[in-house]
Amino acid sequence: MKCDPVDSAKQKTADDGAKMAFDIKLFASNVFTDQEMVNRVPKTIYDSYRTAVKSFVSLEPKIADVIAVAIKDWAIFKGATHYTHWFQPIHMYTAEKHESFITPRGNFKAILGFTGTQLLRGEPDASSFPNGGARSTSQARGYTTWDPTSPPFVRYFDGACVLYIPTCFCSWTGVALDMKTPLLRSCHTISMEATRLLRLLGDNYVEYVDSNIGAEQEFFVIDSKDYKERVDIVFSGRTIFGAKLIRGQELEDQYFSSIPTRILAFIQEVELELWKLGISARTRHREVAPGQYEMVALYESANLAADHNVLHMEILRNTASKHGLSVLLHEKPFSGINGSGKHNNWSLSTSYGLNLFEPSDNPRQNMVFQVFLCCILRSIDLHADLLRLSIAVPGNDHRLGMSEAPPSVMTVYLGSEISELVEYLLSLREYASMEKGKETSDSHIDPLSILHIAPSAVAPFKRDRTDRNRTSPFAFTGNKFEFRSPGSSQSIAHIATILNTIFADSIRAFSDELEELLKASSHLESTVLQLMQKFLKQHKRVTFELDGYSKSSRQLAEDLGLPYFEETVVAISQFVSEKNIQLFSSLKILAPNEVKIRYNIYLSYYINVIRIEANCAINMVNVSIVPAALEYQKKIAESVLATAKAGSLDLCPSSNEPVLDLLKKVKHLIDQLILSTNTLEGLVPDFRPHADSAYLLSVAEQCRDKVGPAIQTVRGIVDQLEGLVDQRLWPYPKYSQILFRC
Structure with missing residues (x-):
């Protein structure tokens, strides 16, 4: 019987829909998720695990044994024959040592075994990783220990399947030799300090506060043949030589243009691999420069985002080779055109889901947002050196201050609405919410917030609170801050650690002063206003609404006395200042010797x-x-x-x-x-x-x-x-x- 073309089209549509449904089911299919644990362990075991994770306490050995068996059974079901404690030494790559599940039982017999001890602790050689002089070759013992806040997962390599267990890495003496350990400490610290401040402000429901990041990953894609023939790219990641392009990005015709078929197929495969690992890569597009692309993942807790971003970079590189392509993650692989960054969209959220950087419909009435905004300004003003340090890699020296990369002066862009809020707070004699029956200027809808751009067929829409300032290092974008300065090759673990540290310091300072003031006053709102005004007067100077590339902007920064750390060596040198050593130590994020170790490693x-x-x-x-x-x-x-x-x-x-x-x-x-x-x-x-x-x-x-x-x-x-x-x-x-x- 002859096939009806209409029926064929319907069948194709149905098949495509089925495929999409199958793809959705693939999301996180290679991750030992909470649901997998719920399905495989007794409820009492799972409850103990969740309590340990949320309370930042260690798992009991008997709990770990049960969980280890569940993880092993799941991994073997997925095809795994080996497991690895996967960790992030203090460089831009990850490390892994594969161990078989095979456990001999004598008489040429064996079982597939995996214990709680094996889950919780591994022992790689610590002498050959960057240690900043803390270890000699003769001091080789190091430890890896499971991070329960980042779930295990499996990866496939041309038939091989390996269980990956995210871990921390330290020396025999307990010195942190990785990127994850300080990040976990900073996440704990900012949770404790933010929770304390929220309770002082009257929030009795908050249990913890999460630091969240959404990373925008930029990269270049070139043909593998060209990659192999360019010795400089192979060994340094960038072109050391290269005459200016006849045509680069002058015509502004590449940004958001259609993605070439070959590249699209590559990125599609990358996305599928990311989705299987529970990484929510949602956006893809061409960037400004020829051969440049960007992928964006949705928000998640900072620790998980850091793990996922290094996985993203690895999968980009590995998948590209299958398509005869090579991915370049260097910040400036080609002179004369845009470099690549990794914008970190950073926010804080409470245990019940409140975004602390969400102004709400009436920012003038939102005390929590106002307080945390004041703490942000203090953080950037007092710790500009550390913020600059967080992005101090050699590749960024070729990028910062040009081609859509912000300058090295650390400032904050708030946008017109929040800038007006700052001026409003400074002008108040008493807090607005106390003015009973009074209507503020925010009590009506601003007609400028609705845009009508075409005839009636195109619906009007509400504009965002702020414009976007691409020249600002640290820009408020509506309900988060976008740190635009990080380089594309960087681990966001280090960046998130610095952000959490400097903000936790300001939150702590606000809480300390508020507690002292409340001893003499029982009126919370007026006391908070008094303290906010103090913070704003002292630190408002870091707010910049100007074009960061302009000479007037640079001159204004100099007039205000804002520090300028133009290049990497100067920025790294700030790490070991007495102020910063004391800061890391007091917040229990890095001990003095751990600061010095990192200083030496970054210089090396x-x-x-x-x-x-x-x-x-x-x-x-x-x-x-x-x-x-x-x-x-x-x-x-x-x-x-x-x-x-x-x-x-x-x-x-x-x-x-x-x-x-x-x-x-x-x-x-x-x-x-x-x-x-x-x-x-x-x-x-x-x-x-x-x-x-x-x-x-x-x-x-x-x-x-x-x-x-x-x-x-x-x-x-x-x-x-x-x-x-x-x-x-x-x-x-x-x-x-x-x-x-x-």
């Missing part, structure tokens, strides 16, 4: 990045670029001699022949390139990675002041040669090939 990382870039530049010039340029020079010279021999060219010393000028220009550039490369080679420092802090700082300063500029000098010459040398002779793919091939 900076040094190694610059040294790798320098050595890569030297290698590329000596092995490939100079020989190619010399070959081009030879071809020109041979052509000149042949033309002169034919009588068509005058070779006398006074000749003004343009082709001779070209030959001289190429020769001059080659000579300059050889000399500048030799100079660079002499500047690259030897490096002892486990030396004292003073030595590390001096080497980092040498890399910043001498090696970095020397690389730029070499680059300037190479980029000129790239614009001259025959395309067929140039040894590396050019920007125009790399960025427009996909």
